[in-house]
Amino acid sequence: MPLHNTNSDPYSNGYKGGSRMNDTKLKVYGGIGALSLLIFVIAAFQFIGFAEVKGHQAAVVEKFYGEDKGVQPLLLKNGRHFYVPLLSRPYIYNVGTDNFIMGDAKYYKGSGTQTTDFGPLTIKCGGRGNEQPAKFNVTLQFHLNTEHLTTLHRYAQHQYKDRIIKPALTNIIKSLTVEQHVLDFYTGVGYNRLQRDIEAAIKVDDTLSEVGIVVDTLVLDQIDLDPAYEAEIQGRQLATQQKLRADEEAKAAQANALKAQAVAEAKKLERIVAAEADKQEKIKGAEAANESRILAAKAEAQEIKQKAGAERYRKEQDAKGLLAQGLAEAKVDKARKMSRYEGIAGLRQAQVEIAKLQVDKFRNFNPAGVITEKTFLTVNGESKSPTLTIDATK
DSSP: OOSSOOOSOTTHHHHHHHHHHHHHHHHHHHHHHHHHHHHHHHHHHHHOEEEEEOTTEEEEEEESSSTTOEEEEEEEOSEEEEEOTTTEEEEEEEOSOEEEEESOGGGGTTSTTOOOSBOOEEEEESOTTOOEEEEEEEEEEEEEOGGGHHHHHHHTGGGHIIIIIHHHHHHHHHHHHTTSOGGGTSSHHHHHHHHHHHHHHHHTOHHHHTTTEEEEEEEEEEEEEOHHHHHHHHHHHHHHHHHHHHHHHHHHHHHHHHHHHHHHHHHHHHHHHHHHHHHHHHHHHHHHHHHHHHHHHHHHHHHHHHHHHHHHHHHHHHHHHHHHHHHHHHHHHHHHHHHHTSHHHHHHHHHHHHHHHHHHHHHHHOTTOOOOTTOOOOOOSSSSSOOOOOOOOO
């Protein structure tokens, strides 16, 4: 068995040892690098920060060093903003609608994530000798005016609810209630009036407006009194309600009686009206019948009158016709007669007719009716008028 190494490379064992040493060095250097990177990242986070400002927020920046150290006039708005924590710090504020609640938490359990900021405000009301403790539960809705946000930050930073809103609201409620009796504002109209007065006063309060706290609405959620006093009030209210109920029932009974009387009067009046209407209807019917008879009589009389007038007119026309006819015939006859007596022949004819008339007249005086021979008729030719000579000697 050979005593020496049979490997043809005399440096083979040494080479393997060097390779293992290099691997170890690389691992050591890699660990040192990773540790350095971790230290650098940790240091970076210690020296560099960022602020996430949302749409309903604004941030006030305060610098710790430099000539412009202190509160900066420009605000950070919506977005991500980097800063160096050792040199400055942003303070983020909610500039949207916010609530300030001062009250008992039991009244706000159903309001979701909303919680009370402070307990109810307790004030002894009623004046000296009539003090009664009253607990006021109030919700104030407000928003921050960004134009005054730096002023608010200088004065109170994020403690503005405790240092500004609460004292102002406390002073207003106290000034409006401390001298009043609790029954004046516990319920009803007084309660609503007190809520309006508190809201009106807090909206114009200088301590809020100077730092940009703008009040939107105020709600007086609840007023709690001492339980014993509340029981007494409830007893008074119950007695008052019972009295009011009795009064209302009496009024209702009286109203029912008046209603029944009114119904009876209405029915009576309805009967009277119906009878009067029936009477008037009959009268109208009789008047209409009488009017019809009168109209019929008038029509008949008018018809008779028209017929009589027509008959009279007919007779008058007939008479006029006969008269005209007679006059015409008389004219014709006269003309005929006149034509008979025109000239010498007409004259003689006239004398003859006159003589005949005289003879007829003489006969009227002669009963015997005989003309004697001595009786003769002569005509004097020289006379213009014929003459009749009667000889009655024999």
